[in-house]
Amino acid sequence: MHILFLTDNFPPEGNAPATRTYEHAREWVKHGHKVTVITCAPNFPEGKVFEGYKNSFYSRSEMDGINVVRVKTFISSNEGFVLRILDFLSFMGASFLAGLFQRKVDVVVATSPQFFTAVSGWALSVVKRKKFVFELRDIWPASITAVGAMKDSLAIKLLEKLEMFLYHRADKIISVTESFKTELTERGVESSKIDVVLNGVDLTKYQPTKEKAHTLASEYQLEGKFVVGYIGTHGMAHALEHVIEAAEALRSNDRIRFVFAGGGAAKESLISLAREKQLDNVIFIPRQPKENMPAVWSLCDVSLISLRDTPCSGITNLAT
Known part of the structure; x- marks a missing residue:
């Protein structure tokens, strides 16, 4: 065919x-x-x-x-x-x-x-x-x-x-x-x-790991930190400004880091917001090639899925 x-x-x-x-x-x-x-x-x-x-x-x-x-x-x-x-x-x-x-x-x-x-x-x-x-x-x-x-x-x-x-x-x-x-x-x-036909994952590329990728963790000073990660498109639908608010509320806890990895229409405004609030616990990682994604995911102790609170988001939250 x-x-x-x-x-x-x-x-x-x-x-x-x-x-x-x-x-x-x-x-x-x-x-x-x-x-x-x-x-x-x-x-x-x-x-x-x-x-x-x-x-x-x-x-x-x-x-x-x-x-x-x-x-x-x-x-x-x-x-x-x-x-x-x-x-x-x-x-x-x-x-x-x-x-x-x-x-x-x-x-x-x-x-x-x-x-x-x-x-x-x-x-x-x-x-x-x-x-x-x-x-x-x-x-x-x-x-x-x-x-x-x-x-x-x-x-x-x-x-x-x-x-x-x-x-x-x-x-x-x-x-x-x-x-x-x-x-x-x-x-x-x-x-x-x-x-x-649901989304899935290629298990030949992704396996459970107990250690963070050393090179990336060292580059972004994440060794020994508890990482809350958002990996994906930084778009209008994702309401990521609320994640910045959470980071502000937890800024006094030096053990926690919020990591944003990827790119999108809202990324520059998020960077500006974090800079305006002087948040040292927020780290932005540029969009990575596909082969680097297992290493990026390994950094996360908690992975976030963030969407605006709308009825449509409730329908589409597993599609993207």
Whole structure:
């Protein structure tokens, strides 16, 4: 089977969507399938093209047997609704055009959280007369209003209509959580075409450990400290300013350190907030390559999952 997969996140990006797509595609290849991934130049979350890559119109490469096609897009950091929409729309158009040139495709898969990638996937499935599989990673656009990025408006209502159109046109929906399936079923989507495939972990790379990675612990002066860690995207949805408040409340306890590892739209404001409060117990570690993540995780005595207190966050807290 030849699987055509559309995603705007793919390694060397290290976020959850990129990792999930890569690891699934790698396993499909191991099972004898051909996989072509259409994506863009790696740039998430800072909105800057990674070193060694170019935002070119069309390029091909191979990664662990996966055919990787990268297309040119309008690149923006995760700041501002209009710029992000332009980013999404450019990938929708470019991925559709690139998809037209992929031969002998058996199924088209497109992943969210934003739905314009799914529009491209659906359109390609129509042109190629193949099944369309929609991987649902977030309840979008509800998550936009939940984090305060945009208020209810005509634009949101139009996006909601697009959302329902895609749900009903998909031959199969792959939900990342059981709560997504419940939400869609309650909104009238046929339950029988929704399957749940949870996020997981590659146990060949991650194993329990009783010791912190010595080099990193030494570099950030974490040896002998109790580390409370947040590892992941520093975004609008994560309410990380409250973690800074917790660090302020515990500043007198020199044994405790709060570690933020990763990048995102809210990172600079968090750094400014910690500096303003003169918090010596808060440490920021830059975004790390995928192969360094086991060492980063080893630093944590407690790992935080932080989201804004909204009904939408309650639905999506396991998806990302």
